[in-house]
Amino acid sequence: MTNKMNAAWAALETLHLEVKDRQILSLFDDDTARADSFQCNTGDMLLDYSKTNIDEATKAALLHLAEVAQVSDRRDAMFEGAVINETEGRAVLHTALRNLDGDAVFVDGVDVIPEVRATLDRMSEYAETVRSSEITDVINIGIGGSDLGPAMAVQALSPYHDGPRVHFVSNVDGADVSDTLRGLDAKTTLVVVASKTFGTIETMTNARSARAWMVENGGDPSKQFAALSTSEERTTQFGIPSERVFGFEDWVGGRYSLWGPIGLSLMIGIGSRAFYSFLRGAQAMDTHFCAAEGAENMPLVHALVGIWHNQICGYTTRAVLPYDQRLGLLPAYFQQLEMESNGKSVAMDGTKLPRHSGPVVWGEPGTNGQHAFYQLIHQGTRIVPCEFMLAAQGHEPDLKHHHQLLAANCLAQSEALMRGRSMDEARAIMAAKGLLGDELERQAAHRVFEGNRPSVTLVYPKLDPFVLGQIVALYEHRVFVEGVLLGLNSFDQWGVELGKELATALEPVIAGTQSAASKDGSTRGLVDYVQRHQG
Numbered sequence: 001m002t003n004k005m006n007a008a009w010a011a012l013e014t015l016h017l018e019v020k021d022r023q024i025l026s027l028f029d030d031d032t033a034r035a036d037s038f039q040c041n042t043g044d045m046l047l048d049y050s051k052t053n054i055d056e057a058t059k060a061a062l063l064h065l066a067e068v069a070q071v072s073d074r075r076d077a078m079f080e081g082a083v084i085n086e087t088e089g090r091a092v093l094h095t096a097l098r099n100l101d102g103d104a105v106f107v108d109g110v111d112v113i114p115e116v117r118a119t120l121d122r123m124s125e126y127a128e129t130v131r132s133s134e135i136t137d138v139i140n141i142g143i144g145g146s147d148l149g150p151a152m153a154v155q156a157l158s159p160y161h162d163g164p165r166v167h168f169v170s171n172v173d174g175a176d177v178s179d180t181l182r183g184l185d186a187k188t189t190l191v192v193v194a195s196k197t198f199g200t201i202e203t204m205t206n207a208r209s210a211r212a213w214m215v216e217n218g219g220d221p222s223k224q225f226a227a228l229s230t231s232e233e234r235t236t237q238f239g240i241p242s243e244r245v246f247g248f249e250d251w252v253g254g255r256y257s258l259w260g261p262i263g264l265s266l267m268i269g270i271g272s273r274a275f276y277s278f279l280r281g282a283q284a285m286d287t288h289f290c291a292a293e294g295a296e297n298m299p300l301v302h303a304l305v306g307i308w309h310n311q312i313c314g315y316t317t318r319a320v321l322p323y324d325q326r327l328g329l330l331p332a333y334f335q336q337l338e339m340e341s342n343g344k345s346v347a348m349d350g351t352k353l354p355r356h357s358g359p360v361v362w363g364e365p366g367t368n369g370q371h372a373f374y375q376l377i378h379q380g381t382r383i384v385p386c387e388f389m390l391a392a393q394g395h396e397p398d399l400k401h402h403h404q405l406l407a408a409n410c411l412a413q414s415e416a417l418m419r420g421r422s423m424d425e426a427r428a429i430m431a432a433k434g435l436l437g438d439e440l441e442r443q444a445a446h447r448v449f450e451g452n453r454p455s456v457t458l459v460y461p462k463l464d465p466f467v468l469g470q471i472v473a474l475y476e477h478r479v480f481v482e483g484v485l486l487g488l489n490s491f492d493q494w495g496v497e498l499g500k501e502l503a504t505a506l507e508p509v510i511a512g513t514q515s516a517a518s519k520d521g522s523t524r525g526l527v528d529y530v531q532r533h534q535g
Contacts, residue, residue, distance in 0.1 A: 005487075008065040009311075009355070015058050016312050023452055024053050024418050040298040042288040045460045045470055047298050049305050051418045052385075052454040053313075062304040063294050065485060071300065074484045075477075079290060081107045081251075085491040086348060092491050093249075094256035094476070095286050098279040098469070107251060116260070123246060123264055124272035126226070131163045131268060135190045135224075139180060140265040141206045142194030143170045144496075145254025146228070148336055150194075152329035153258060153266045156468050157274070159326075159395040164190070166269045169210070172202035177209050186217035192226045192265055196248070198234035201504065207238070228261040253491050255337050256476060274465045281469025289477045299477030305456055306478065307485055309385040310359045319377065320363035322389040323410040324463055330389075331363030334475055341479045341490040348489055357486055363387075367409045378417065378449055386455040388414055389471070393462045410457075420451015 028034050028050070038050035038059075054062070066072075078084050081091045096105050096116055104111040130138070140150055147170035154166050167184075169177045191210050195203040211221045226244040227235040235245045246261035258266075259279060267275040289299045309315045318338075320331040342358030364372065366388075377384050390410045394403035426444035435443055458474075460467045483490030508514040509527055516524045 002068075004068045005065075008061070008068045011061050012058070012065065012308070012312050015061055016308075019053055019055065019058070020313070022053060024051060024454065025451070027053070027055060040296060040301050042292070042298050043284060043470070045298070045458070045467070045474075047302060047456060047458050049301065049456045051414055052305060052308070052456065053452075054305065054308060058308065059295060059304075062308060065307070066300060066304060066481070069485050069487075071481055071484050075290065075480070078480070079105070079286070081105045081112070085251075085253075085489060087489050087492045087494075088250075090491070091251040092253070092256075093251040094253065094259055095282075097248075097252065097257075097259035098282045098286065098473075100276070100279060100283055102283075107249075112249070112251075119246060119248070119261065123261060123267055124275075126244070126246075127163075127264065127267040127272055127275075130190060131271065134188050135164050136188040137184050138164050138166045138190045138192060138265055138268050139169055139184075139210060140166065140192045140194060141169045141177075141203055141210060142228075142262070143200060143202045144336070145257050146194035146196075146200075146203070146262055148329065148333050149255070149258035150263055150266045152327075152333040153263070153278070153468060153472075154269050155329055156324075156326045156463065157266070157270050157278075157465055160270045160274045160465060163269045163271060166265050168265075169206050170202070172205055174209070177206045181210065181213050186214045186219035189214070189219065190224050190226065190268075191221075192228060193238075193240075194228040194262055196228075196230050196250075196254070198227065198229040198231040198238070201500075211239075226264070228264060253493075255340055256491075258472070270465065278465040278469040281466035281471075282473035283469075284466070285470045285473035285477070289473075299474055300481055302456070302474065302478040303481035303485065306359070306385075306482055309454060311355050311486075313383075315359070315383050315385050316356075317360040317362065317382075317384050319373075319384050319386045320361060320389075321366050321369060321386055321410075321413075322363075323366040323406050324389065324391060325365055326463065327389065328365050330471075331361070331365075333472075334363075335361040337475060338479050340493050340496070342483050342486065342488060343495060344486075344488045347487040349487075353486065353488065355486070357488060358482065366413070367406065370409065370413065374413065377453070383453055386414070386417060386453075388455060388457040390457065390459050391461065391463045391467075392459060395462070414455045414457055416449065416451075417453040417455050418451060420449040420453075421447065423448050 031037065035048065035050045038054065040047045074084065078092050079095055081093055083089055084092050091107050093105060093107065093112065096112055099105065099113060099116065105113055140147065147168055151168040167180050169180050193203065193207045211225065214221050214224060222239055225240050227240045228246050229235050230247040232242060232245060246264060248257060248260045252260060259282060263275065289297065295301060306318065320334050322330050338358050338361045344357050345353055347353050363369070377386065388410050390407055396402065423444060426447040427440060429447060430440045430444045480490055509516045510530055512531060516527045519527065
């Protein structure tokens, strides 16, 4: 790490020591225009980060960190197709999948955009064919990025869903595929197998079970299976003809792949026109990310706020709290995006990171979470920065009062986290109930909220395909910026490999065809238990 980077980090740490005990609420007393000064806008979307302890000096220091880290140069290199995934020797071009109007993008001297658009055209033609056919149900079989992204988007955009029902199978646990297939008609079901290599063990195990079910129940796998894969040899062996195989290049990582063939099930559900609107929302965020300067750049600012809270303030977790029932899978999707991308301990140059990497990301939709874990967020001993999301308008005009109550809850929670309740205020409440003396003090103590807990709020007009594209692209770029600032590679995932290798080796041991003698005592004992009880 350069001396300039060290100095930039040190400046932020010094600022934190100076302001760590300051009340966020006091910043609004000192600056009546604070809400306007600590927000970002792009189109009709607004990110409010005024309910944090970031002031003008801190903002300037964070922006200086980004400048010293050369975030803009790294960003431009990504969009231009440079090999920024250095551990795997690959470009990082999920942005090319939604580049509907831009210039050529070259990888190894070849413009990739014509092939991207040709694939989108093939997807659109196939999706509309399925939508106009007798197919009533689509099952997407994948795992990780081949499952969670489209599953999240299908749920999020259910008001726009006018095609076949779409189901998702990911877990190798037989319960997943069994429960999904139960009640479906094999003659009117399409199975989409999503695996880049067409060798992912969980996905292929589920795919073979689905194929057997289809054959046993009168369906025709030769006509009712499609593949999202680059391995035409394996898809052909499986019995899927090339016209129903949609491939994508190795410069598209799994958790960033929703924009291309992995989004086929979404396209079938909502139609190609709505899917293109989804792409255009992401493209609009790409354009903003590349053009907006400094504090006006929403992904950059979002990342800097995250860096301030995690690496500087030491807050180790982050709660994603969408006040939208249809975004129920979004926290899990962002959990994968952040923790698989930036859950590293080694810098790009192979040295140990000098500070902690990504936080633990978790969350649930509001208002359900208010009756589950908000107790810890408000009165627990650890501070959890919160990221609220809210649409100004819902999709149910006849239930407008529901949405008004939802919005009131969302905004009240962020205010309560910041404002808190003092001991004097708690005493007054207890005194009004007639309590006196020691009992008043005891009861009042339980009703104190320390407050001063930071949050950001992302608001947008309505959750439609365009807006969902904006939101997902915003978080993709936010994770990218954080990775650049930390000096790590956000686009590999070696941490998932070891467990997969050991699982492959353990399967024959559990089946009893190989010995467990080479395993540790704990693993041997657990294998023995499973074998004795599996029948």
